[in-house]
Amino acid sequence: MMNAKIFKLFILLLISVTTLLSSRGVKVMAMTPTNPFTATEPDKSSPLRESKEGLFRGIYFSTDVFGFIYPLFVKDKYYSAEVSATLNLKNRFFPVVEAGIGYTDIVSQLYEIGYNTHAPYYRIGMDYNMQYENGKPNYIYLGGRIGYTSFRYNVNAPPLQDPIWGDEAPVQFSDVACRAIWAEAVGGVRAEIVKNVYMGWSLRYKYPIHKGPIVHGGPWYIPGFGAGNKGVFGATYSITYYLNFSKKRP
Numbered sequence: 644m645m646n647a648k649i650f651k652l653f654i655l656l657l658i659s660v661t662t663l664l665s666s667r668g669v670k671v672m673a674m675t676p677t678n679p680f681t682a683t684e685p686d687k688s689s690p691l692r693e694s695k696e697g698l699f700r701g702i703y704f705s706t707d708v709f710g711f712i713y714p715l716f717v718k719d720k721y722y723s724a725e726v727s728a729t730l731n732l733k734n735r736f737f738p739v740v741e742a743g744i745g746y747t748d749i750v751s752q753l754y755e756i757g758y759n760t761h762a763p764y765y766r767i768g769m770d771y772n773m774q775y776e777n778g779k780p781n782y783i784y785l786g787g788r789i790g791y792t793s794f795r796y797n798v799n800a801p802p803l804q805d806p807i808w809g810d811e812a813p814v815q816f817s818d819v820a821c822r823a824i825w826a827e828a829v830g831g832v833r834a835e836i837v838k839n840v841y842m843g844w845s846l847r848y849k850y851p852i853h854k855g856p857i858v859h860g861g862p863w864y865i866p867g868f869g870a871g872n873k874g875v876f877g878a879t880y881s882i883t884y885y886l887n888f889s890k891k892r893p
Contacts (some may be wrong), residue, residue: 696889700731703833703841705883707743712880721747721864725879729770731889737770737784745792745866755801762794764867770829780835780885788827790849792866795820798859816859823865824853833883841883850874 710723725743732738746761770786800814831845849868854861861872869875 698732700734700889701885701887703727703729703731703737703883703885705729705841705843705881707879707881709844709878709880710743720749721745721870723867727881731885733775734778735772735775737772737786739766739768739770739786739788741766741768741788743867745794745864747864749864757799758796758863760794760796760862760864760866762792762866764790764792766790766827766867768827768829770831780841781833783832784830786829788829788847790825790827790867791823792868793820793822794862794866796862796864819858819862820856821862821865822853822855823851823862823868825849825851825865825868827877831879835885839885839887841881841885843881843883845879845881847877847879848874849877 705727707723707725707727710725714720714722723743723745725741727739727741729737729739742763742765744761744763748757748759750757766788768786768788770784772782772784774782795818797818798814798816802811802813804811826849828848829845831843833841833843835841851868851872851874854865854872864870869877
């Protein structure tokens, strides 16, 4: 219980720091006074104007550290390792590809049911910079993803006993094949901490689109999606390096 509280405080601290860094550029612009008598036509190089640099600006390479930290503080022992590549198109649209590996090996203390699986998963999607007019490297974004995984899982449970004859029947399912497709709504922040190095967090709502074939009640944990059969919430906290192909920042 104490570990869960520490984990929540740790995540809130990370989110607060990243959000403050992201809002740094917006506050500076808001505090700068404008004299209507001396105002001039904005320079053509201003970020408030459409840039003529072209469509492609750079690539963000990220790794998610949330999947490593999460199991250290909570009882649900499922892990994930994830990387992503995001294109910067006019500092406004961000097509993204994500790939990772999900893993769990857990035994329920209440029912003594064991479940384990490990498999890769993939997502594709798009983010939209809600602050693109500021021309700053830090920004808040909204986006969406489509995820897919193909995996096998194992279930082990105590044998069932016949109440009449007393015989026991084993409950063990091995290498059960399953595939899953889901959609994600994403919102997050990305903030530069040193030149071309970023930290960022995202919150996600995941909703299953397809899961099957369903046998023996279906999987408890789906790599890349999480635990549960309905919509679930997820989060990422990533470290990012930006490969800049633009003459200007970002």
